[in-house]
Amino acid sequence: MKTLIKNIKKIITVSENSEIKKGQEMGKINSLNDAWILIEKEKISDFGAKKDLFKIKKEKINKTIDAENGIVLPCWCDSHTHIVFAGSREREFVDRIHGLSYEEIAKNGGGILNSAKKIKKITEENLFKQSLKRVDEVIKTGTGCLEIKSGYGLDTEEELKMLRVIQKIKKHVKIPIKSTFLGAHAIPKKFHSDPEKYVDKIITEMIPKVAEENLADYIDVFCDRGFFNPKQTEKILSAGLNFGLKPKIHANELDFSGGIQIGVKMGAISVDHLEFTGKKEIECLKKSSTINTLLPSTAFFLGLKYPPARRMIDNNLPIALASDYNPGSSPSGNMEFIISLGCLKLKMTPEECINAATINGAHAIELENKYGSIEKGKIANLIITKNIPSISYIGYTFGKSIIKKVLINGKIYK
Secondary structure: OEEEEEEEEEEEOEOOOOOOOOHHHHHOOOEEEEEEEEEEOOEEEEEEEHHHHHHOOHHHOOEEEEOOOOEEEEOEEEOOOOOOOOOOOHHHHHHHHOOOOHHHHHHOOOOHHHHHHHHHHOOHHHHHHHHHHHHHHHHHOOEEEEEEEOOOOOOHHHHHHHHHHHHHHHHHOOOOEEEEEEEEOOOOHHHOOOHHHHHHHHHHHHHHHHHHOOOOOEEEEEEOOOOEOHHHHHHHHHHHHHOOOEEOEEEOOOOOOOHHHHHHHOOOOEEEEOOOOOHHHHHHHHOOOOEEEEOHHHHHHHOOOOOOHHHHHHOOOOEEEOOOOEOOOEOOOOHHHHHHHHHHOOOOOHHHHHHHHOHHHHHHOOOOOOOOOEOOOOEOOEEEEOOOOOOHHHHHOOOOOOEEEEEEOOEEOO
């Protein structure tokens, strides 16, 4: 099966390698004007300028897609989501309008603990159906790679339920999904007087069962004020490593928690959130290969300070952008909006944001060899935009989609 995409205004993120972008390189995007792309057996087999289209033997083309002067770019790689959850939390949204903080809501049994109650009540099948709809929704908005975390179970059986749902979603959709065990998302109410008992439960009971059923690629901990401290975080991540689970970490969203330093020490693939990142944290990150995953919609929704993206880029650090799609602090997986927030609130250029949401997002979930840029041999998960004036228009026109078609494995997704 050969598919030709013709009449492309511009192909962006054209690459000959899949290297991560960092520092000044994040602002550079290779492109090709007046172009075409040839897809064969789900993969990009060739691309070139319109003047070279005569090289393609038309009798061997099975399908032609007219881009109608749209821009073509790789699908978004959303490397941080909590898309498997039961029900919404709009009551807390109203509570914040009335002045309660995220931490105050959590202390009153809301937040993550509220979602945990709902997970306990829902059947695995209904959780799967709800979550699958959300995954379908984000694919239609251009997401072609996805990471999904557990973390609303906070109990062995409920965490396993969530992870099994993620595995079931993997089998039902045609995009790659990486699974993360996040049992250390919050401390359940019954362990508030002795959090170490819950840490021990994660280490001695949850992690071995997750590994036994091969349910996760990564392990994550919410290392922040009011959640897990650096010592607990290191213990949990070390235990995960012993079972082959690679570390990721929620760090420094609410305070200078020490989470970034622990993430670097443990060789985390990424440290995520990073609203509280100062000179010490940046110096620590500069000595590592850890990716900085920023989640601007969470800061937007909760009214928090934004992470210092410009300072990170100026210090030659790699940034990925992700949605943090979850019911309490970022109830949307729309990566176009993340691009806009990256430009408006993080002061990143459109080019930096696109690299952060494509190739660097792919690196943050170790999928860069097949996704995240337009290269020969990569899987054809592509976005065809409407006839927009430039790539800057993607971040500029928030609230209005620029997407005309999404291709998954070389086929139009409907």
